[in-house]
Amino acid sequence: MKIQKVTVVGAGVMGRGIAYVSALAGLPTTLIDVSEKQLLAAFEHAKKTADKGIQRGKLTEAEKLKLLDHLHTSKDLEAAAAASDLVIEAVPEKRDLKQNVLETADAHAPEHTILASNTSTISPTELGSFTKRPERVAVMHFFNPVHKMRLVEIVRGLETSDETVHVIQQVSEQMGKETVEVNEFPGFVTSRISALVGNEAFHMLQEGVATAEDIDKAIKLGLNFPMGPLELGDLVGLDARLNNLKYLHETLGEKYRPAPLLEQYVKAGRFGRKSGKGVYDYTEQGELVKK
Numbered sequence: 001m002k003i004q005k006v007t008v009v010g011a012g013v014m015g016r017g018i019a020y021v022s023a024l025a026g027l028p029t030t031l032i033d034v035s036e037k038q039l040l041a042a043f044e045h046a047k048k049t050a051d052k053g054i055q056r057g058k059l060t061e062a063e064k065l066k067l068l069d070h071l072h073t074s075k076d077l078e079a080a081a082a083a084s085d086l087v088i089e090a091v092p093e094k095r096d097l098k099q100n101v102l103e104t105a106d107a108h109a110p111e112h113t114i115l116a117s118n119t120s121t122i123s124p125t126e127l128g129s130f131t132k133r134p135e136r137v138a139v140m141h142f143f144n145p146v147h148k149m150r151l152v153e154i155v156r157g158l159e160t161s162d163e164t165v166h167v168i169q170q171v172s173e174q175m176g177k178e179t180v181e182v183n184e185f186p187g188f189v190t191s192r193i194s195a196l197v198g199n200e201a202f203h204m205l206q207e208g209v210a211t212a213e214d215i216d217k218a219i220k221l222g223l224n225f226p227m228g229p230l231e232l233g234d235l236v237g238l239d240a241r242l243n244n245l246k247y248l249h250e251t252l253g254e255k256y257r258p259a260p261l262l263e264q265y266v267k268a269g270r271f272g273r274k275s276g277k278g279v280y281d282y283t284e285q286g287e288l289v290k291k
């Protein structure tokens with residue numbers, strides 16, 4: 001089977017990025033959200049990302065027009081799922097929300113349609129159990145910012161078929177990504193390592209080991225990470241990071257207990273780049289405010 005049409009559910013940080021690479025790959029893509037504001041912002045984001053691509057010589061004006069032509073937004077998941085070969089959900093990391101979206105997509109999508117989830121932590125077997133097609137359910141885990149990050153981590157559930165994995169590999173390649181196949185285990189490969197490194201950086205900040213800037217600089221220049229763990233946390237969203245850590249703490253034990261300072265930042269609404277303040281401060285356009 002070859003994917004011809006895609007629905008992406010959730011127009012937040014990840015969903016808008018996934019819809020962008022999907023439309024850019026020439027796939028008619030419908031981006032769904034419950035919030036009109038998020039849908040408008042996602043479409044603006046696609047235009048801006050394409051414009052930056054043009055400035056950098058990575059995209060032509062004609063490719064931008066084609067991309068925007070392939071990108072549709074809607075609040076009607078039922079209709080979009082009914083017309084799609086692949087539905088990728090990227091709603092917040094809450095089990096009941098994901099269950100609701102998967103049940104709706106399952107009830108309305110044709111039998112052949114694959115239902116994928118961009119979850120960072122939740123079991124694909126459990127996600128599959130929310131549907132009547134567990135063999136066509138898998139995790140398709142993208143990274144932020146989606147248009148730049150080259151990996152898709154594919155995680156199989158107990159019932160996921162080889163054909164489903166194969167089709168997801170193919171469509172990921174069409175979207176310009178490389179894939180790895182991971183067996184089901186809490187946190188897969190990437191979320192587990194990233195959550196642990198990010199949490200440790202918060203512990204260090206709390207203990208006064210160094211300033212945020214110096215922790216990030218040390219990890220970038222000393223360990224050759226492309227971004228520091230604290231600036232990455234702000235990019236990912238500190239609320240999303242805390243959710244992941246709570247889940248890993250529950251499933252894998254004590255070493256994933258969230259740092260108290262991270263919990264405090266999230267309580268204060270300091271979610272990172274998307275809320276204008278996290279470890280660092282950001283402008284309304286999401287640019288870092290230099291001190």
Ligand SMILES: NC(=O)c1ccc[n+]([C@@H]2O[C@H](COP(=O)([O-])OP(=O)(O)OC[C@H]3O[C@@H](n4cnc5c(N)ncnc54)[C@H](O)[C@@H]3O)[C@@H](O)[C@H]2O)c1
Nearest residue numbers: 010011012013014033034038090091092093119120144236
């Ligand atoms: N942020 C990251 O760096 C990152 C990386 C990899 C995976 N993920 C995973 O991707 C998923 C989405 O994360 P995010 O950071 O993009 O979240 P986000 O909060 O930025 O966006 C979620 C979007 O879903 C929408 N939404 C909520 N309920 C909905 C519903 N019932 N139907 C349709 N839309 C609905 C919200 O309005 C919002 O626009 C999560 O599972 C997260 O764990 C996040």
